Amino acid sequence: MQQVRLGLVGFGNVGQGLAHILRDYAAAYEQKFGVRFVITAVADMRLGCVYHPQGLDLAALLAKVEKDRTLKGLPDAQPDWDALTLAQQAEMDALAEMSYTDLKTGEPASTYIREALRRGVHVVTSNKGPVALHYGELERLAQENGVQLGVEGTVMSGTPALRLGREILAAAGIRRVEGIFNGTTNFILTKMEEGAPYPEALHEAQALGYAEADPTGDVEGYDAAGKVVILARLLMGVQMGMKDVDREGITHLTPEDIRQAKQDGRRWKLIGTLEWKDDRLYASVRPQPIPISHPLAGVGGATNAIHYTTDLLGEVTLIGPGAGRLATGYALLEDLLAICQLTPG
Amino acid sequence: MQQVRLGLVGFGNVGQGLAHILRDYAAAYEQKFGVRFVITAVADMRLGCVYHPQGLDLAALLAKVEKDRTLKGLPDAQPDWDALTLAQQAEMDALAEMSYTDLKTGEPASTYIREALRRGVHVVTSNKGPVALHYGELERLAQENGVQLGVEGTVMSGTPALRLGREILAAAGIRRVEGIFNGTTNFILTKMEEGAPYPEALHEAQALGYAEADPTGDVEGYDAAGKVVILARLLMGVQMGMKDVDREGITHLTPEDIRQAKQDGRRWKLIGTLEWKDDRLYASVRPQPIPISHPLAGVGGATNAIHYTTDLLGEVTLIGPGAGRLATGYALLEDLLAICQLTPG
Numbered sequence: 065m066q067q068v069r070l071g072l073v074g075f076g077n078v079g080q081g082l083a084h085i086l087r088d089y090a091a092a093y094e095q096k097f098g099v100r101f102v103i104t105a106v107a108d109m110r111l112g113c114v115y116h117p118q119g120l121d122l123a124a125l126l127a128k129v130e131k132d133r134t135l136k137g138l139p140d141a142q143p144d145w146d147a148l149t150l151a152q153q154a155e156m157d158a159l160a161e162m163s164y165t166d167l168k169t170g171e172p173a174s175t176y177i178r179e180a181l182r183r184g185v186h187v188v189t190s191n192k193g194p195v196a197l198h199y200g201e202l203e204r205l206a207q208e209n210g211v212q213l214g215v216e217g218t219v220m221s222g223t224p225a226l227r228l229g230r231e232i233l234a235a236a237g238i239r240r241v242e243g244i245f246n247g248t249t250n251f252i253l254t255k256m257e258e259g260a261p262y263p264e265a266l267h268e269a270q271a272l273g274y275a276e277a278d279p280t281g282d283v284e285g286y287d288a289a290g291k292v293v294i295l296a297r298l299l300m301g302v303q304m305g306m307k308d309v310d311r312e313g314i315t316h317l318t319p320e321d322i323r324q325a326k327q328d329g330r331r332w333k334l335i336g337t338l339e340w341k342d343d344r345l346y347a348s349v350r351p352q353p354i355p356i357s358h359p360l361a362g363v364g365g366a367t368n369a370i371h372y373t374t375d376l377l378g379e380v381t382l383i384g385p386g387a388g389r390l391a392t393g394y395a396l397l398e399d400l401l402a403i404c405q406l407t408p409g
Numbered sequence: 410m411q412q413v414r415l416g417l418v419g420f421g422n423v424g425q426g427l428a429h430i431l432r433d434y435a436a437a438y439e440q441k442f443g444v445r446f447v448i449t450a451v452a453d454m455r456l457g458c459v460y461h462p463q464g465l466d467l468a469a470l471l472a473k474v475e476k477d478r479t480l481k482g483l484p485d486a487q488p489d490w491d492a493l494t495l496a497q498q499a500e501m502d503a504l505a506e507m508s509y510t511d512l513k514t515g516e517p518a519s520t521y522i523r524e525a526l527r528r529g530v531h532v533v534t535s536n537k538g539p540v541a542l543h544y545g546e547l548e549r550l551a552q553e554n555g556v557q558l559g560v561e562g563t564v565m566s567g568t569p570a571l572r573l574g575r576e577i578l579a580a581a582g583i584r585r586v587e588g589i590f591n592g593t594t595n596f597i598l599t600k601m602e603e604g605a606p607y608p609e610a611l612h613e614a615q616a617l618g619y620a621e622a623d624p625t626g627d628v629e630g631y632d633a634a635g636k637v638v639i640l641a642r643l644l645m646g647v648q649m650g651m652k653d654v655d656r657e658g659i660t661h662l663t664p665e666d667i668r669q670a671k672q673d674g675r676r677w678k679l680i681g682t683l684e685w686k687d688d689r690l691y692a693s694v695r696p697q698p699i700p701i702s703h704p705l706a707g708v709g710g711a712t713n714a715i716h717y718t719t720d721l722l723g724e725v726t727l728i729g730p731g732a733g734r735l736a737t738g739y740a741l742l743e744d745l746l747a748i749c750q751l752t753p754g
Contacts, residue, residue: 085721093580222722224577232569234753235438235742359728362707376430376739377567377730383704384725394721397580408579 066099068404069119071154071185073147073176074162075108078190078217080129081389082160082396087122097406105145105154109163112136113145117155147172151179158186158403160396161194167290167306170197181205181213188399190217190392196293200303214399215298219245219291222394223384225370227402229299237375238299241338245291245349247366247386248274248282249314249334253351254364256322257331262315274366274387284313285334285349292336292347300338302345310348317351325353331361411444413749414464416499416530418492418521419507420453423535423562425474426734427505427741432467442751450499454508457481458490462500492517496524503531503748505741506539512635512651515542526550526558533744535562535737541638545648559744560643564590564636567739568729570715572747574644582720583644586683590636590694592711592731593619593627594659594679598696599709601667602676607660619711619732629658630679630694637681637692645683647690655693662696670698676706 070086072079086093086101093099102119112135114120120140128138135141142149151159159180163173170193177187177194181202189195194202195218206213219225220243229238244250251274255265266283269275281287289309296302314334325332330353337348354361359381363369368386373379385391401407415431417424431446438444447464457480459465465485473483480486487494496504504525508518515538522532522539527550534540539547540563551558564570565588574583589595596619600610611628614620626632634654641647659679670677675698682693699706704726708714713731718724730736746752 089580089582089721092582097580222581223725224573227577228569231752232572232743235434235442235746236567236739237434237437357707357709359707362702362704364702376434376735378733378736380568380727380729382725382727385723388723390721391723394581398577401580407576 065094066404066406067102068099068158068400069102069104069156071105071150071156071159072103072162073107073150073159074164075106075111075129075135076162077389078162078392079106079108079160080126081393082162083122083126085390085393085397087126096408097401099404099406104156105150106135107145107147107150108135109147113142113150114138114140115142115145115150115154116140147176148179151176152183156185158188158400161187161189161191162396163191165191166193167196167286170194174198174202177202177213178205181209181211184209184211186211186214186403188214188217188396188403190221190395192218192290192294196290196306199294199297212403214396214403215294216399217392217395218294220368220370220384220386221388221391222398223368223382223386223391224398225382226298228370228380228382229295229372233372233374233377233380236377238372239340239375240373241295241299241370242360243336243370244333244360244363244368245336245386246282246285246288246334247368248279249288250363250368251366252283253314253332253334256317256319257326261319262317283315285311288334288336288349292338292349296338296345296347300345304347308347310350312350314351328353329356330354331356333360335360410439411749411751412447413444413503413745414447414449414501416450416495416501416504417448417507418452418495418504419509420451420456420474420480421507422734423507423737424451424453424505425471426738427507428467428471430735430738430742432471441753442746444749444751446745449501450495451480452490452492452495453480454492458487458495459483459485460487460490460495460499461485492521493524496521497528501530503533503745506532506534506536507741508536510536511538512541512631515539519543519547522547522558523550526554526556529554529556531556531559531748533559533562533741533748535566535740537563537635537639541635541651544639544642557748559741559748560639561744562737562740563639565713565715565729565731566733566736567743568713568727568731568736569743570727571643573715573725573727574640574717578717578719578722578725581722583717584685584720585718586640586644586715587705588681588715589678589705589708589713590681590731591627591630591633591679592713593624594633595708595713596711597628598659598677598679601662601664602671606664607662628660630656633679633681633694637683637694641683641690641692645690649692653692655695657695659696673698674701675699676701678705678708680705
């Protein structure tokens, strides 16, 4: 039985989702993969920090957080620790970095990731900031220290958009990548097609927890643009900045635009695109009225999708969840299994 | 530079497709993966056999076959060799087995595969027969001899239906698998929805080379059932026989059935299904009028698709080519890259 010790930074939706999976599937993974995941440390800005080098009681920890919304008061609580202490000092084989996303600086997540990699600790993350801004540097740091950096969760959560392009289609010659990379805007557009005006559709997305109180990051296309930057780096080897993405949001779309498209056999989608044109990689995020017959047209609600156009395999489309606590937690687990080279036995 | 020596058994569509890829992308793969593929041997029932332990001239070989439809007369022609000699004697690191499919016996392909594995030679195959009938035995033989058996090409050609389920969703708890696993019938059903009666749609499929002169294997669902048997074995660990699949073809569908479904917002598709019911795995292939909103409903023409329902990641759909010389040749290449642990450098 292989044992993998994990430190968790960030214990919000995603962190708790991963912990739920590791609690509920512990016996299944022992049997199927011959692995036992042991969480030695958890640090969260709001909830506090717990640490035990032999492993924490995951069930007790989750029960405590669900009941009291804090980790303080647990036997292994570490009042003097924070996420940085965890990254620098906790006994662990891998760090699961799930703190908040900052697409301007990548901090503080990038610092946690660097500290862990320097110590020879693998890192898996669902955080777009460090990957969009500093992937090259972080990947080099991982290699120098003989460890790996897993980033599947940064695009389309556990739906393996990155693994499909980086591994399986790596030899097929990827010409073009298009996708629906933001579930909130796709939900709003789906509602608008059903007849709701934009403010009402946005309100429903907010009520369901898809959109934040300030929805700018989603509806103006910044979130999707961050994912396009990550895809450019990971699939095409091109480092772009956010400003290199030709970006347009969905806020100006009117019920009349939606109706007109419907009449023309089309449907508005917020499409992120990467395409080679004359040896230059062109990146955009913008609403487009795509034909109903296009594989992305049928993707409704908060679902995400990626559509690859390749030389050798033609067109390949992957559709799946783009967010959610279990779906994103699962992305980190996928990376951990790949890093530890665990396959069903 | 890693060198991988290949023997090819079967040099029809798929074999020539793989050879074309290896010829046209040789420089790209050297640069990207640090690998040089060297074809040392080719054997084909109709075209003859060529062998050179230092490697054949791939361009000359393909030119000869395209011009003369035979390998006989090439400098390295081996009049006394056949596919079995190749499997038993050729110098190679991997055998690409692409001979004809027999879903009743799995022969002669299974014999070639066994001979190669016993010699410590990796095998990659697109042949459904050996995998549907003898996967457990062949996989054990591979393990005993310290080599690997790659079978991605047996379902949906290079579209990674198997890798998605076996590796990426392996920890997600797969509840149900549904798919469009036969492009010929999907093409016919698409044409029927456009107004053609069954005989006319079949005729067009035959004219385009999708359907054979005797279309029974496709239109009665045997081909799809073979893939369902493979999926049951590889994803669920359950060995079924062809007769365990509840199978029904598309030949009885009338234009009236198609019209009625359309009126009800539905579309007929030949769906292969695997589902756990009370600890029993239930397998079927049958035409179903699925709702237009279902992710498989939009899959038109000869395209294939697989739809996974999982506990942790919800619903994940993969759509892509299900056949074709380059697409199936690419499946074998995917397996070779995975076996040699080659990743973009």
